[in-house]
Amino acid sequence: MEVKEKCAVFGIYSDKPVFDQIYYGLYAMQHRGQESAGIATYTDKINLHRDMGLVSEVFKGKYLDGNVGIGHVRYSTTGESEVENSQPIVINYAKGSFAIAHNGNLVNSSELKSIMERRGGVFTTTTDTEIIAQLIAQEHLRTGNFIEGIKNAMNHFRGSYSITILKDDQIIAVRDPWAFRPLVFGRSDDTFVVASESCALDAIGAELIRDVKAGEILVIGNGMKSYWTRKERISHCMFEYVYFSRPDTIIDGVSIYKVRENLGGILYRKAPADADMVIAVPDSGITAAIGYSRASGIPYGEGLIKNRYFGRTFILPEQKDREKGVMIKLNPIKSEINDKRLVLVDDSIVRGTTIKRIIKLLRDFGASEVHVRITCPPIRHPCYYGIDMQTYKEFIAQEKSVEEIGKEIGADSLAYNSLDSLIEAIGLPREKLCLSCLNGDYAIKEEQMKLNV
Numbered sequence: 069m070e071v072k073e074k075c076a077v078f079g080i081y082s083d084k085p086v087f088d089q090i091y092y093g094l095y096a097m098q099h100r101g102q103e104s105a106g107i108a109t110y111t112d113k114i115n116l117h118r119d120m121g122l123v124s125e126v127f128k129g130k131y132l133d134g135n136v137g138i139g140h141v142r143y144s145t146t147g148e149s150e151v152e153n154s155q156p157i158v159i160n161y162a163k164g165s166f167a168i169a170h171n172g173n174l175v176n177s178s179e180l181k182s183i184m185e186r187r188g189g190v191f192t193t194t195t196d197t198e199i200i201a202q203l204i205a206q207e208h209l210r211t212g213n214f215i216e217g218i219k220n221a222m223n224h225f226r227g228s229y230s231i232t233i234l235k236d237d238q239i240i241a242v243r244d245p246w247a248f249r250p251l252v253f254g255r256s257d258d259t260f261v262v263a264s265e266s267c268a269l270d271a272i273g274a275e276l277i278r279d280v281k282a283g284e285i286l287v288i289g290n291g292m293k294s295y296w297t298r299k300e301r302i303s304h305c306m307f308e309y310v311y312f313s314r315p316d317t318i319i320d321g322v323s324i325y326k327v328r329e330n331l332g333g334i335l336y337r338k339a340p341a342d343a344d345m346v347i348a349v350p351d352s353g354i355t356a357a358i359g360y361s362r363a364s365g366i367p368y369g370e371g372l373i374k375n376r377y378f379g380r381t382f383i384l385p386e387q388k389d390r391e392k393g394v395m396i397k398l399n400p401i402k403s404e405i406n407d408k409r410l411v412l413v414d415d416s417i418v419r420g421t422t423i424k425r426i427i428k429l430l431r432d433f434g435a436s437e438v439h440v441r442i443t444c445p446p447i448r449h450p451c452y453y454g455i456d457m458q459t460y461k462e463f464i465a466q467e468k469s470v471e472e473i474g475k476e477i478g479a480d481s482l483a484y485n486s487l488d489s490l491i492e493a494i495g496l497p498r499e500k501l502c503l504s505c506l507n508g509d510y511a512i513k514e515e516q517m518k519l520n521v
């Protein structure tokens with residue numbers, strides 16, 4: 069798998085200090101962003117620490133007091149990779165201050181920024197998160213009510229945003245009306261938590277209660293209250309199920325592990341292969357490979373070992389560096405694969421360079437055949453909603469047929485799941501899923517998206 073998610077958010081309200089829980093919650097969601105990390109807590113003021121690096125690096129020897137707080141891990145898609153762009157960010161304005169953490173991407177951020185600059189707005193970062201924060205502050209000043217300010221601002225936001233806000237001693241969780249990115253709510257006794265993924269709740273012993281709903285503004289302070297914005301077409305990102313979220317996470321009532329196992333099983337029924345062993349591209353293909361193996365009866369084995377300490381392949385920005393990254397990151401086990409006909413399972417092919425190199429490695433180490441099975445249908449269109457694939461030229465499936473791609477990557481055979489198989493495996497109604505990068509049907513219309521391309 070070659071593309072990356074943008075971020076994860078976290079928020080917690082408790083009667084006890086919350087720093088450790090935010091730390092462990094972010095640590096559980098480190099897979100969603102390894103470039104920077106940050107925590108903001110509230111005592112009688114906002115306490116903030118954020119920096120470039122992994123959670124364990126950024127918070128080594130650090131502690132922030134407070135019983136309420138939010139956190140964030142980041143991988144940049146909009147905005148440069150600099151500490152000023154790390155989150156949470158804190159906004160100070162005439163009615164006080166708040167901290168905000170955002171997962172997603174606004175498609176109309178350039179337009180909003182120009183309008184706000186014309187009104188005298190000054191921006192200190194290059195992220196759309198600051199645009200979100202400043203517009204909320206402006207609307208708070210205009211309406212005199214913070215929640216009304218959020219609701220008004222949401223009327224201007226186009227795109228994906230799962231947000232946590234720390235305002236005085238309250239946390240506020242906001243999910244965009246399309247519900248592109250996940251956001252869940254849980255609790256443990258008198259501690260209330262929101263997080264991008266339920267695995268973060270598990271990490272701190274909180275129970276998953278429910279998803280924050282599309283268009284919901286959930287305020288947690290002295291009591292809990294929900295406010296709502298307008299309705300839009302629900303568009304849960306299918307990639308969260310296929311790749312981004314951790315297999316032990318549950319999103320919108322659906323177990324990610326189960327979806328991936330289903331994807332592998334269906335893939336076998338649609339595209340069987342005569343082989344001796346099923347292996348996965350670790351870690352993204354593992355659960356689906358197990359599903360393929362269970363459905364086919366072909367044994368599952370470990371053919372590739374991942375160097376787990378090589379955490380930042382994606383930071384290497386140039387194509388040649390990405391390719392070098394694959395070699396350092398994965399190594400075949402010769403004794404396992406020598407003279408074997410392999411089924412190699414992965415979640416998706418974007419550029420095709422990674423899988424091509426992996427197939428060559430497997431052959432160099434003795435595999436006699438490599439049959440590639442991909443759980444996600446061919447990706448042909450850009451994502452404008454927070455996933456790092458934004459130009460048509462990135463996609464090998466734009467120009468080549470499945471057969472041509474198979475030849476290009478050096479596979480003995482190549483098969484993908486179909487769109488229908490993907491929907492069947494997820495188990496949600498088709499009309500509630502974002503499938504835009506597969507079929508080009510965007511929930512937010514083209515003119516709006518082009519504003520930010």
Ligand code: SF4
Binds near residue numbers: 304307308455
């Ligand atoms: S376009 Fe694709 S990656 Fe982007 S939100 Fe939709 S399904 Fe997810």
